[in-house]
Amino acid sequence: VDNALDSFGVARERGSPIGNPMVIINLPSASMVRAGGGTVTVRDNGLGLTREEAERAMRAGFSGNNRYDRLGLFGMGFNIATGKIGRITRFVSAREDDDFAIEVRINLPEMQRAGHYRVPVKQIPKPEGMDHGTAIEVSDWWPQGNQNAGFADDLAGGKPQYTKPKMRELLGRRYATILRKKLARIILNGDPCDPFHHCAWDDSRSVERRNVGSVPAVFRFDELLLTQRRCTECDTQVTSGDTCPNSDCGGASSRTIEERMKGWLGIQRFDDSNRYGIDLIRNGRAIRILEQDAFFTFINESGERIRDYPIDGQYGRIIGEVELNHVPVDFMKQDFQRTSPEWARAMNFLRGDSSLQPRQQGADENKSPLFRLYQGYR
Helix, strand or coil: CHHHHHHHHHHHHCCCCCCCCEEEEECCCHHHHHCCCCCEEEEECCCCCCHHHHHHHCCCCCCCCCCCCCCCCCCHHHHHHHHHHEEEEEEEEECCCCCCEEEEEEEHHHHHHHCCCCCCEEEECCCCCCCCEEEEEEEEECCCCCCCCCHHHHHHHHCHHHCHHHHHHHHHHHCHHHHHCCCCEEEECCEECCCCCCCECCCCCEEEECCCEEEECEEEEEEEEEEEEEECCCCCECCCCCCCCCCCCCCCCEEEEEEEEEEEEEEEEEEECCCCEEEEEECCEEEEEEECHHHHEEECCCCCEEECCCCCCCCEEEEEEEECCCCCECCCCCCECCCCHHHHHHHHHHHCCCCCCCCCCCHHHCCCHHHHHHHHHC
């Protein structure tokens, strides 16, 4: 899904946006999977890939999407994502200007028997309805006893949290920003995934507090923290000219990277013991949903973990959505790289570098939006 959405973004950047961009997902039933049949399919109507682009995309060591502008992780991420579900992946891609499509089949047991990772690419007639775009089909589920057994069954609804309505809800939450902006539609088994909307207080609400003055119920921000020049080959910081200072790279091109904090923090219209926290988003995809630990736990100079919120009871209501497009993520996109300087600067902007509790050391100098919300709405 990430790679499909990326193709729409590339089309917009090139000045030829896709009309009615759509990602169509089809999942088999749990009974079909348990009988050994069915296919997991993700299909888009994006630009499609050339033979060379497809080769790079499926190479396990390749990472062609730069860390700033793209969602997808073709290469290692693609192979892991498909290989965990089934043993055979069929990749079909077509470009509008071509009169054919390309097809690649990745058969993992066959690769293992052959002792190499080379797979043939074929030119085939364009599938019906695919003038341009890419389709990924995964089938042939892993048998019991394999470490990947059960993934396909879960995805097909074998667990209550993966029923088709629940999957639509999860996709609507993960890609809420893209869906709200109508940059693409996501269809699961014939029904659209609706974008998630937070239940937050209105911007017009505020409260007066003696120590912090007027505190709005919502803080909205779009602030540039820093700009840097980065090598386009290896991402090393370039301080002068365009030549990469990394002797192992020697790249001759660089680009300006903005560390821009954009989003909002606010107050939810209801209290909850679990449903509170900040959604952290990268290029339209929520990497962390309802993140709490990064914002509501503080580690002091002695290494002690201080629970900052909630401390008056078990219920919380601080929520928000923050875009961290410039902060690197791990290769499986489960989390941001929390040891990176980009993460540290983002957290300093959002919550400051002190505890949120006013009597803790350094709190009197904390002017962050999260600190003010905490003081205003405890």
